[in-house]
Amino acid sequence: MMSGILKKTVAFACLLIALLIPFSGAFAYTNYMTLPSENPNDGIGDPFVMKYNGTFYLYTSTGQNYTGFKCWSSTDAVNWTYAGLCSTEAITNDGYAPEVVYWNGTFYMYTSPRGAGHYVLTSSSPTGPFTLVTGNLGHSIDGSVFIDDNGSWTFYSAGGDGIHAAPMSSPTSIGSDVVLGGTQMGGQWTEGATVIKRNGTYHLTATGNHVLSPGYRVNAFSNTTGPRQPFTPSNNNPILLNSEGSQVGLGHNSIFIGPDLDTYYAVYHNLTSVSSGGLPVRKVNIDAIGWNGDKMAMYGPTNWSMPNPSLPNFEDRFQRASVGAGYSNLNGGTWGISNNFMYQSAKGSTAFYINYENTFTTASDYTAEYNMKEISKGTAGPKLGAVYGYVDASNYGVAILNGNLNRLETVTLVNGVWDTQVNTPLPAGFDITKLHTIRIEKSGTTYKYFVDKMLLETKITTRLGAGKVGYLSCDNEANFGYIAVSNKVNGSGIFDAYKPIPGTIQAVHYNSGGEGVGYHDLSGGNAGGKYIRNDNVDIRDNPEGGHNIGWNSTGEWYKYNVSVKASGTYNLGLRYATTYTGTQVRVWLDSTDVTGLVTLPSTGGWDNWRTYTIKGLNLTGGNHTLRVETVTGEFDFYTLQLNSADNSSFAKSDNFATSFSGDWNWSGGNWAIESGEASINNVGKRTLGSTGWSDYTVEADIKGIDGLNSGIMVRVQNPAQGGAGNDAGLGTDFYQGYLAVISPTQLSLGKQNYNWTTLASAAGTYNLNAWHHMKVVVAGNNIKVYVGDMVNPKIDYTDNSNPFITGKVGMRAHYAHTHFDNFSVTH
Structure with missing residues (x-):
């Protein structure tokens, strides 16, 4: 029989062993999550997570005329315990977006009941009870507080002209707003701001445009000048978006550092349905954020089994x-x-x-x-x-x-x-x-x-x-x-995290473990001298933001932990630069060669960045290790974009004899069949096919009835409409892809990423009430557009700026009554 002292010693030793074992990836979570005791008619909207004394606390809007804010607690940020109602004050009835700040022994809660100004409640505990301590302090919805390194406070709120910011003279006093330049999302309502400061840079995320739209999305912004100064949008926007399938309407995020003390996470909601009363039903999600220098890289959205966030050592x-x-x-x-x-x-x-x-x-x-x-x-x-x-x-x-x-x-x-x-x-x-x-x-x-x-x-x-x-x-x-x-610092926790596929991986986020484990580099030292890693890998600044791996020579390789959503075929968009001709690469999934030898064309310069699409990677679902190997030559690389793909041959057509064919799978606007022709009057878009399609030829006849601003969409992802009523006009720019469009005086090719960028144009005369035959050919990063003459393209454009590599096809008109006929797509 053990003595009492020996029993205690053994028990404590077992406790310490448990405390010292970091998370091994044995447990997993899946977005979206359903938490215990969440409101059955609302779920969880506008989630906010804060940490106090090693425990995470989650707060959410009440919704649908409930009174009382609910609270949950967790030590690992995925397994949540219901902590009860943390406030039952009358102003919590239909309370919007409560956020809690701990300061000097007091917890301050900020909320806007039914969007009518803001109130502050306080408590001595993160689980309440929170009691009202102010009258109505005004300001628009979605109040969020940021405390700078000098102890100054800033209050953020929503607006149609962008995010608003106001100084705070105390936790319960809010000054006058200023509009933060650069934060408006597509000229529409912008809300749900949150601000963090990392390595001297202020990072702001915000959501637009309406909570009931599947195209609700999150953008990122940054500056180095101050929390109430103009911000610059990230060239990575939107950082959270998914408008089709079971996980749509992603937004109103907050940001927190996870259990490993190092990795940042976004907590956000998705829209599961709209109630009979026209109110949103939402669920909570979390995904990891990786940092490439000052570039915020969202590793999500995910909606499949992902390893739990790592715990401390x-x-x-x-x-x-x-x-x-x-x-x-x-x-x-x-x-x-x-x-x-x-x-x-x-x-x-x-x-x-x-x-x-x-x-x-x-x-x-x-x-x-x-x-x-x-x-x-x-x-x-x-x-x-x-x-x-x-x-x-x-x-x-x-x-x-x-x-x-x-x-x-x-x-x-x-x-x-x-x-x-x-x-x-x-x-x-x-x-x-x-x-x-x-x-x-x-x-x-x-x-x-x-x-x-x-x-x-x-x-x-x-x-x-x-x-x-x-x-x-x-x-x-x-x-x-x-x-x-x-044993992680300054963002190194993301290195061994499992990056989601589909998704985009930052090259510098290769696995830890050093030479022969996470990477193999044949040269000594870091020739680029950049980034936080202390390895011999050569890392340099990238003109598109953050850093890239450089000087990849014959025989070198880099490994990445990945979580593949489902077994199937994927296309890989490799963002790279090289002056070498004949550089060859190969990609492995665990011990299987999934690409064979791939030859990369020269980009003509070490800062001439291109995306080369490697097709047909057969990947097995689950957690794996991806390895990128330089077989011959030399190149630099920046990102790995992996999309689900359908590279099979196909031929689809529709002459709209009596109805739209079954291949059309998304529609926005008042489309109809008129005299055997597809008709859209005013604003609308419509898509056909698979988001995994890559290279193809699309043709259609286009006729403007009382206006002409119409054309063919290619490589379309995430189409949506806007506003509370899924309005085609408010969502006119809500998709990602390319549009070849004719007007009475010109042909244009543009890129749509929830905002429009003109890529190329050619003058021409396109009369109303006349048919114009258009053909669009997409191959790799090249897009050729033909009108009338099917031999000589009027536009021949290669998109070298983060091109879309897969997507559906479609038709679109913008404030123009337009007819389409003889639509076809082949590969």
Whole structure:
């Protein structure tokens, strides 16, 4: 029989083993998610996630005349426990988009009941009860708060002219709006803003245009000038969009850092149906965000089984009765466990009482999180803080909160010698008796110190490396909460995450593990000298944003973890540049060659970027490893875009004798059959075929009756209409693809990505009430457009700027009564 002491020791050792095991990918989640006790008639709309003391909390709109905001909690961001109603105040009836900010011991909730201004509620707990503390502060819907590194607050709200921003003089006072230039989405209503700051860049995401539209979508914007300055739209927009199938109407996201302390996630809703009363029924989703420099890359939307977000390499929630053998003490003190906090209660000495976790040592680069508050103070110089890089009693670092002097103090001890202490002021009114979070990021020789998400100090030093973590107390009684460490930093968590296919993968997000594991590089060092990775892979700046892998030479390769939605055929759009002729590449799925040898044409320059489509990759559904191999030659590459594909031969036609054929699968506008011809009066579009089609020839006869602004669409993805009533006019630009269009005086080719860009045009005369025969041929990135003369194209254009590589065909007219006939498509 074991003794009681031995039983406790074994039990605690098992606990530590559990705490130290990171997520292995054995568990999975699937979007969309149904949470316990969500409203049956509404689901979950406008989700917002915040983290407090190691636990995530999710809040959502009430909807459909309910009163009371619901709340859920989770430690892994996918398994949610219902925490009950966190507020039942009258103004929560039909409450929109509650967001919660923790500041100095108080939780502040911002919400707009029925869109009629904003109110602030407060609580001492993330699960409430939240009680009303202000009158109506005004401002449009979807209020969101951002706190900058200097402690200044900004309030964001929706608008028809873009996102609005207002300074806040306190958590309950909102100033006058300014419109943030650059944030309007396609000239339409823009809402659901959220702002984060990362590496000195402000990132804003917003949603447009209407929650009831399947084309509801998220765009990203950024600037380096300030939270209330104009923003620049990302060239990657939309970052979240899907308008067909079972997962449509994606939007109103918020952004949070996941359980691994490093990887960002977007939480958003999708539209599942519209109630009989015309209100949305929505569900919650989460997907990972990867960073390529300052470029935000959304790894989603997904709606198939994906591995759970990774957990930290070490975490402790102190859910036990004693500190246990997993911690070691330096300099004494009185340490214990109470109510899921570790405490230290001895006062009267200026010694640093330290308790550090003794079973886990960080990697050389890591992120650490600490939560703490002072209960009472002595008179000798009370302090509390975080310990990092602990090797022994003569070698460690500390990040200290000094309540008496209202500052953050950082200093390192190496070989028994302290370096110069750095002191950084904390915000005015900082209450050290309330729980605060210290976050430390170590990347190479750079240390970043955050307090309550504010970056207060950046230090360059070689004095410390890997080590252990712990807590420090000096001349006070203090409580210490959730502590965690992840051997990931500055976005490295995305490297081993499973990237979704279909989807686009950033080349620099290859697997970790180093030479021979995540990559094979034959040259020493990083010739480009860019990005955060410390490997020998050559990485350089890319003119399209972020970075790319460069100088890929014969025999080199890179691996990517991928999650393939379903077994089938896929086309790969490789974004690359090379001056070599005859460079050959090959792509493997696990140990299977899925492309054979592929020869890449020269792009004519190392910054002449092209997308080359490699067709017919047969991929097996599930989690796999993709490997990109350079067989001969040299090239740089930026992204891997993988789409479901149908490369088989086909021939489809419709002469509209009495009705539309069954091949037409999406329609917007008042289409009809008139005298054996397809007719659209005013605005509309219609699509046929498969989103997996790639190269084909489309032909149709087009006649303008009382106007002509009409033509053929190719490579169409995500068609939708706009507004609450799925209006064809409001959704006139709602699709992705190309349009060859004739007007009375010219022929134009344009690219539509929920906004229009003219690519090429040719003058011509196209009379009303006359038939004009149009042919469009798409092959690779080249599009040829013929009208009348079927031998000599009037437009011959190659799209080298992130081309669409697959999609359906269709017809479209814009404010013009138009007839179409003899429509055909062949491959």
